[in-house]
Each structure stands twice: as C-alpha cells, then as structure tokens.
Amino acid sequence: MWQFVQGSTFQVVGQFQLCGAPIDMTxxxxxAQIHDATGKTLISNLSTSWIDSTTGTLQLNASSTSAWPVGKARIDVSARDPSGNQYVSMADYFRVIDTPLPV
Incomplete structure (x- = not known):
C-alpha cells in the first residue's frame, strides 16, 4: 500500500482501463473522490484532467489535504462515455500519514 503525507499536494497519474486494457476515452x-477505507465517508473531491484521453491516461489533483484524516483511504473514479454509460473503477487504497512539519 502506498503512502501519502497529510498536507502535501495530492497529484496522481493513472490510466482508466476496461477489462484490463486501455481504451480511447476521447x-x-x-x-474522482477520496473516501475513507469503507467508502462511506467523503474526504475530498478531486479535480481531474486528461493527460492523454486516447489512452485513458489522467491526472487527479487536490491542493488542500491538511484536513485529511490519518489512516487508510481510497480513490474512487467514475467515467461516463459519450452515450451516457457509467463505469466505476475498483478502489485504489492508500494510507494518509501524519507529518511533524507544519502544514
């Protein structure tokens, strides 16, 4: 499980795939959102941007993370195609850790 330091700028790059294969998502x-480990409590909405929509590569961002609770969290991503069909990703879990530095 990867770790994220509370108070840091959150920036993650990933690829949305269907059935394990990249697709054109033009x-x-x-x-995208961050939830607690159960998926029931919203921690943050994320801003999203395409790096390359033809391969499904995207970037997720959050600038204010100092109030994020320490502990296990998850990223949930939802994609909607031009016809209106919705696809939800498997959750990606990570751990928010505390820092002794001022944030």
Whole structure:
C-alpha cells in the first residue's frame, strides 16, 4: 500500500482501463473522490484532467489535504462515455500519514 503525507499536494497519474486494457476515452467525462477505507465517508473531491484521453491516461489533483484524516483511504473514479454509460473503477487504497512539519 502506498503512502501519502497529510498536507502535501495530492497529484496522481493513472490510466482508466476496461477489462484490463486501455481504451480511447476521447469525449468521456471523469469524476474522482477520496473516501475513507469503507467508502462511506467523503474526504475530498478531486479535480481531474486528461493527460492523454486516447489512452485513458489522467491526472487527479487536490491542493488542500491538511484536513485529511490519518489512516487508510481510497480513490474512487467514475467515467461516463459519450452515450451516457457509467463505469466505476475498483478502489485504489492508500494510507494518509501524519507529518511533524507544519502544514
């Protein structure tokens, strides 16, 4: 499980795939959120941007993370194709850790 330091700028690059294969996601919309490990409590909405929509490569960002709770969290991503069909990713879990530095 990867770790993220509370208070740091959150920036993650990934690839949305269907059935394990990258697809052209031109004109698709993406939404992403951080939840607690159970998926029931919203921690943050993320901003999303395509790095390369033809391969499904995207970037997720959050600038204000100082209030994120320490502990296990998850990223949830939802994609909607031009026809309106929705696809939800498997959750990607990570751990938010505390820092002794001022944030």
């Amino acid at each position: 004109n698709w919309s993406i939404t």
